[in-house]
Amino acid sequence: MRFQLTGEQRALQAAVRDVIGRRSGAGSSWLVARFPAPLDGDAGNGVSQHRLDRGLWRALGDLGFFSLRLSEGDGGAGLGLAEAVLAFEETGRALVCGPLVATHLAAGVVPGAATGETVVAAADGRLVEWLDEADVVLPGAEGAVPLRSVDPLTPLHRVPAPARTDPVAVLLTAAEQLGTATRVCELAVQHARTREQFGQPIGAFQAVKHLCAGLLVRAEVARAAVYAAAVTADRTDIAAARLLADEAAVRGARDCLQVHGGMGFTWESEVHLHLKRAWVREQRGGGGAECEELLAAELVA
Known part of the structure; x- marks a missing residue:
């Protein structure tokens, strides 16, 4: 099987990278500059205290990142899983912080998720990412307790029972x-x-x-x-x-x-x-x- 990205798919990749780049600024250590607080130590309980970049979140929403797979009639781009994979590859490359997967899956179900106005957290296996910063927490995250995260830029909570993974x-x-x-x-x-x-x-x-x-x-x-x-x-x-x-x-x-x-x-x-x-x-x-x-x-x- 041979894969050849279309011009539209390459343009989507470039657009996501451009939005992230313009918001984050140049330089390989922009994450350290943007989120210095957790890198100077924790607040005594091992939980990162930095805030989610809501501006970047809304910029991704304006681009259509969260609504990529929604139909045009529902306000989305009407694209498929392949395009979503290309977009998420770019966020992984740039280490974008936040519950991107949970919010993307909630688009069309949770009001504001598709536009980036609402941050959605959900249990993924036994973990919940960015629980304290979320506007909406989906069922399955009940009883979550703070967990010391090895990644200072990803606050974590653990849930008692594993959630079913999409x-x-x-x-x-x-x-x-x-x-x-x-x-x-x-x-x-x-x-x-x-x-x-x-x-x-x-x-x-x-x-x-x-x-x-x-x-x-x-x-x-x-x-x-x-x-x-x-x-x-x-x-x-x-x-x-x-x-x-x-x-x-x-x-x-x-x-x-x-x-x-x-x-x-x-x-x-x-x-x-x-x-x-x-x-x-x-x-x-x-x-x-x-x-x-x-x-x-x-x-x-």
């Missing part, structure tokens, strides 16, 4: 992971080309070349799987795409840290934020063992 949410999470995998590959290659040791760029050393090659291979394999699942919408394809995207994001971010060395662990670098966000996404519902069991059942059948 396959679309699983695929959109895979798309976000693909965005991270793509971005950390770019960061690793850029650093390998510019950082010099022993009188030459570190990218000239075989060990670094192998790390960068592995980053690219995992990202492109995940891309093929995620795009294919967006076309077929098959649960088995989605499970395979999620596993590959989780691996590409987590292992890719870890290898990118290896290329950067100690610099990658500093707050001024976005590399460690990609790793932490990938860890959090990996724990969302529908990933890990759930996907493996679904694939095993399909193989047995």
Whole structure:
């Protein structure tokens, strides 16, 4: 199967990237500059205290990000799952903060979700992201308790019982992971080309070349799987795409840290934020063992 994005799909990707770029400003460490509070320590309970960027949320709503899959008669763009995957890949690449998946799925159901005026939180597996910042909390998040998050830019709560996960949410999470995998590959290659040791760029050393090659291979394999699942919408394809995207994001971010060395662990670098966000996404519902069991059942059948 060969994939070739249409001109409209490429334009959608560019539009999402442009909106995020104009709102966030230039520079790789814009997240650190925009959300300094949680990076200086916690408030005593391990819960991030920064606020959601409502301006960016509304800008995405104006673009039609949340209403992409709504029909034109319902005020949406009338596009499909493939276009939603491309849009979420861009938000994953830029580490956009907030319950994007929950709000996107609530468009057309919760008033204001489609336009970005309402932030919606929902239980995804055993986790709820951005519960305190949400305007609407969907059923399933009852009894949620604060949880110390490894990602300082993603406040978390844990719910007592796991919530049922929508396959679309699983695929959109895979798309976000693909965005991270793509971005950390770019960061690793850029650093390998510019950082010099022993009188030459570190990218000239075989060990670094192998790390960068592995980053690219995992990202492109995940891309093929995620795009294919967006076309077929098959649960088995989605499970395979999620596993590959989780691996590409987590292992890719870890290898990118290896290329950067100690610099990658500093707050001024976005590399460690990609790793932490990938860890959090990996724990969302529908990933890990759930996907493996679904694939095993399909193989047995």
